[in-house]
Amino acid sequence: MSEQNYKDFWDEALKEIHQDYINKGQENEFLIWFNMEYLEDNLTEIKVGVPSDFMWSRMVSMGYVSAIQSKIAQFTGRTINIVYTVKNNVQSPYSPSENKIQQNTPAAPVQAQEPVPQFTTSTSTSTSEVTESFTPQSSAPKQHPKLKEDYTFEKFVTGENSDFAYNVSLAVAKNPGKAYNPLLIYGGVGLGKTHLMQSIGNYIYAQKGESAKICYITAENFTNEFILATQEGPSSITRFKNKYRKLDVLLLDDIHFFKDKLGTQEEVFYTFEALEMMKAQMVFTCDRPVSELKGFSERLKSRCSKGMCLDLQPPNYETRCAIIQKKLSNMNKTIPQIDIDAVSYIAENVQTNVRDLEACLTKVLAFTEITGKPITLSNLQNLLRDQVSQVSTENITIDIVQKVVADYYNISVSDIKGKKRNNRVIVPRQIAIYIARQLGGFSYPQLGDDFGGRDHTTIMHSYNQVEDKIKTDSNFDSHIQTIIKLVKEYKK
Numbered sequence: 001m002s003e004q005n006y007k008d009f010w011d012e013a014l015k016e017i018h019q020d021y022i023n024k025g026q027e028n029e030f031l032i033w034f035n036m037e038y039l040e041d042n043l044t045e046i047k048v049g050v051p052s053d054f055m056w057s058r059m060v061s062m063g064y065v066s067a068i069q070s071k072i073a074q075f076t077g078r079t080i081n082i083v084y085t086v087k088n089n090v091q092s093p094y095s096p097s098e099n100k101i102q103q104n105t106p107a108a109p110v111q112a113q114e115p116v117p118q119f120t121t122s123t124s125t126s127t128s129e130v131t132e133s134f135t136p137q138s139s140a141p142k143q144h145p146k147l148k149e150d151y152t153f154e155k156f157v158t159g160e161n162s163d164f165a166y167n168v169s170l171a172v173a174k175n176p177g178k179a180y181n182p183l184l185i186y187g188g189v190g191l192g193k194t195h196l197m198q199s200i201g202n203y204i205y206a207q208k209g210e211s212a213k214i215c216y217i218t219a220e221n222f223t224n225e226f227i228l229a230t231q232e233g234p235s236s237i238t239r240f241k242n243k244y245r246k247l248d249v250l251l252l253d254d255i256h257f258f259k260d261k262l263g264t265q266e267e268v269f270y271t272f273e274a275l276e277m278m279k280a281q282m283v284f285t286c287d288r289p290v291s292e293l294k295g296f297s298e299r300l301k302s303r304c305s306k307g308m309c310l311d312l313q314p315p316n317y318e319t320r321c322a323i324i325q326k327k328l329s330n331m332n333k334t335i336p337q338i339d340i341d342a343v344s345y346i347a348e349n350v351q352t353n354v355r356d357l358e359a360c361l362t363k364v365l366a367f368t369e370i371t372g373k374p375i376t377l378s379n380l381q382n383l384l385r386d387q388v389s390q391v392s393t394e395n396i397t398i399d400i401v402q403k404v405v406a407d408y409y410n411i412s413v414s415d416i417k418g419k420k421r422n423n424r425v426i427v428p429r430q431i432a433i434y435i436a437r438q439l440g441g442f443s444y445p446q447l448g449d450d451f452g453g454r455d456h457t458t459i460m461h462s463y464n465q466v467e468d469k470i471k472t473d474s475n476f477d478s479h480i481q482t483i484i485k486l487v488k489e490y491k492k
């Protein structure tokens, strides 16, 4: 590889992406994740140097490498593979340096680098295809090709939000087709539905190997395959039916995607009937309870909910801490830090879901790895500013909360404060009361005054209503978390 056919395209791609990030006010992010040195290319691939295997795996899994690939494809009309090698002192015009990355890091001793996790290509001369760069090294037991090997019961951290879901899922895995069938796991985004579902598949596969016909598919892919089979004609449809109706375990992810797709729903229904006859285990995930699914046939809804329905709630503070600790120990890493407990800080401030927790953790680890510096409160705040509000809750007023909630629900502030009693305003009003008390600590009488002169017992009732609903309805809780974030970010 010596000719540099793609160097100009590479430079141009990076330049454009860099500008996009600057426009979004996210240059820091760019400096961390596009820290690649262009080394050489041939007709089919470009080779880059990156600081570590860990960074590369994240660059790939978080879509940064494919962002460059698609830019280059726009220029050249070709998709070029990008392969990597680990290199000390990556020389890129965009390499993060102390003056490039915005931070308030006091001078601190350079910390020893944590050991990088074990990957197939973990040596400094490793080169790997994009799609192959994150393969575990050990002689691990055989892995089901469609299931993520990280999605196991061992790696799932339980807390009061998920204990029951975990135990039921484990029971299903130990006794497929018998314990709870179908099993439906529902809840908001990033809360571990797919993780639990695939844990069941991985467990059964580890027990039974290839003798168990296990299929994991998203509702979207199922739909696409079905449409394609229908277009291709009878023999393809027969193949499709044979594929899905003769399984031992069907793991169907995100069934809310079937909304309004009545033809596909019909096919799912018959697949369901066939699998039930054969006592095959079915596991579904969904972003809400079945009763709230719109655009679904009643008979499919009733089939989906006739076994066991599990509600996954967002983890509480202690569980969030435990999840971060577990992720660190799985990667064999710690967070070098000064005057701050980074784990508690992240857990306290990132309350949305586990995927967001993971993203924050990745950012923090990347920062310490690249700069070699420990984390301090100010650079934590800087790094996580998208997730964590810069605004102290001391600045939060009842007016702000009312305004944000009113905007969110597209009603007026006077509706929130007023006397109207229709559902369109009652729930937002209760939410505003709840959030104002949560964030601002206002007393019930004070809230009563600011919410149209209401009695403090009415305010207390509203507050309790929201608090109770949060405990039982994860979707509702996600809305509350989003609004809280908006309130914290609110700038007059």
Ligand SMILES: Nc1ncnc2c1ncn2[C@@H]1O[C@H](COP(=O)(O)OP(=O)(O)OP(=O)(O)O)[C@@H](O)[C@H]1O
Residues within 6 Å of the ligand: 151, 155, 156, 157, 158, 162, 187, 188, 189, 190, 191, 192, 193, 194, 195, 196, 287, 323, 354, 355, 358
């Ligand atoms: N309790 C947990 N313990 C450890 N990791 C978790 C836990 N819950 C979620 N995760 C991790 O969070 C990430 C998101 O989880 P997952 O994809 O299963 O969420 P999901 O509920 O299916 O989200 P979506 O609805 O967006 O598909 C995954 O990397 C998963 O491993």
